[in-house]
Amino acid sequence: MNLSNFIKKNNWTNQRNTSSKKVEDLFSVSSIEKNGSKNHTDSDLHIWAFWDKQDDSQIISIVNDIFLNAFKFGASDIHIEPREKQVQVRFRVDGNFVKYKNLEIKYRDSLIARIKIMSYLRIDEHRLPQDWKINYKLFGWKTVDMRVSVIPIIYWEKVVIRILKKEEIAPELRELWILPYNMVKVQKHLKDPFGMILAVWPTWSWKSTTLFWLLSQFNAEDKNISTLEDPVEYRIPWVNHTQINPGIDFNFAKWLRSLLRQDPDIIMVWEIRDEETAKLAVEASITGHIVFSTLHTNSAVHTIQRLVNLWIDPLLISSSLRLIVSQRLARKLCVHCKKNYTPSEKIKNYIVWKVGRYIKDNSDLKLFKAHEWGCEKCNHTWYKWRIWLYEVLEMSDKLEELMLKKSSRTQLEIQAVWDGMVPIKEDALLKVVLGETSIEEVLAVLGT
Numbered sequence: 001m002n003l004s005n006f007i008k009k010n011n012w013t014n015q016r017n018t019s020s021k022k023v024e025d026l027f028s029v030s031s032i033e034k035n036g037s038k039n040h041t042d043s044d045l046h047i048w049a050f051w052d053k054q055d056d057s058q059i060i061s062i063v064n065d066i067f068l069n070a071f072k073f074g075a076s077d078i079h080i081e082p083r084e085k086q087v088q089v090r091f092r093v094d095g096n097f098v099k100y101k102n103l104e105i106k107y108r109d110s111l112i113a114r115i116k117i118m119s120y121l122r123i124d125e126h127r128l129p130q131d132w133k134i135n136y137k138l139f140g141w142k143t144v145d146m147r148v149s150v151i152p153i154i155y156w157e158k159v160v161i162r163i164l165k166k167e168e169i170a171p172e173l174r175e176l177w178i179l180p181y182n183m184v185k186v187q188k189h190l191k192d193p194f195g196m197i198l199a200v201w202p203t204w205s206w207k208s209t210t211l212f213w214l215l216s217q218f219n220a221e222d223k224n225i226s227t228l229e230d231p232v233e234y235r236i237p238w239v240n241h242t243q244i245n246p247g248i249d250f251n252f253a254k255w256l257r258s259l260l261r262q263d264p265d266i267i268m269v270w271e272i273r274d275e276e277t278a279k280l281a282v283e284a285s286i287t288g289h290i291v292f293s294t295l296h297t298n299s300a301v302h303t304i305q306r307l308v309n310l311w312i313d314p315l316l317i318s319s320s321l322r323l324i325v326s327q328r329l330a331r332k333l334c335v336h337c338k339k340n341y342t343p344s345e346k347i348k349n350y351i352v353w354k355v356g357r358y359i360k361d362n363s364d365l366k367l368f369k370a371h372e373w374g375c376e377k378c379n380h381t382w383y384k385w386r387i388w389l390y391e392v393l394e395m396s397d398k399l400e401e402l403m404l405k406k407s408s409r410t411q412l413e414i415q416a417v418w419d420g421m422v423p424i425k426e427d428a429l430l431k432v433v434l435g436e437t438s439i440e441e442v443l444a445v446l447g448t
Ligand SMILES: [Zn+2]
Pocket: 334, 335, 336, 337, 338, 374, 375, 376, 377, 378, 379, 380, 382, 383
């Protein structure tokens, strides 16, 4: 619903400046799924007061400008941050912040009010956090789902808008960058009759293209594949995607219990956040289901400890867990302006020491870096898109033994590498040698 309809619906008959109509047609909010429990009557008067004060077409243009440029930059999130004397607008692009612009402080209240109206939030609530969503119509045809979160800060309210790509299809293998030594392990365990496969990453890299690729590998004709997600990010035609509604009192564990009555073969539980969900997921995976899920942990080995810390019986974990795919995002060098160079002796020796055994000829090792000024294609940021860095851990008898003994992370790590796990840093360095990313980026993401 656009602003004009909103006003019409509320019987506001005042003559408004309609010069914004055209812009609205191009970028209007459409068919918002309205939450019945939200009551907007109280805020109507406030909306009116706001729009009376300021020229609404200007605010609408500002919001549309922010949204449109966020799409243009390929941003995953928009951060609108009031400061003492201005409003800062930043985009998160490929995991890093790009400063978009600073707006004059006079736009602060009406800008945030406009976003609240678009996402059906209470415009007169300034003390409590609020969140809901916007269905944004780009150029009048492409709908984009956005999640809006508003939190009070000392300089008014901070707004974060996450842009979800609707109906995005599962990614192709070549976009994932799983190198052959890891792919062999993944393919092997996709044939397991039951068990748990986890994709893990630290919180900031929120999107798991890998998990959806794994799901898309199953033949749906003879399988019941169901998911519980929040939010639904990719849609695979033969998969039963369920969107968990955070607004109602029905958590992942309750959903999972209900789903298990639907005779699923393969289940994807978006995130294991609590003990109850963890226990149910583990139980499901040892009673004939293949369960995929995600956890926020720093490494594959850390995941084992995390599961034990969720108070699940280590014996159950050892019968359930098959594979842990730990992943991190790194920015991909812009293909339009990257160039190769000969690294210093020190860096060369480091790379040869770490991954020399995988490289045929180390004598003339060349790496890639971005052009000093970048180029227009990458907005002079040197990088465009992202690649995943992986660490794939297969459970083994020895690892299970160590887990049952509650061994230290280092001991587990040594055993995992002994069993054939390629540590994530080695995977990353190989991707540097392949020219996909730079050594600087890898060190920034993984540390030295
Ligand atoms: Zn470039």
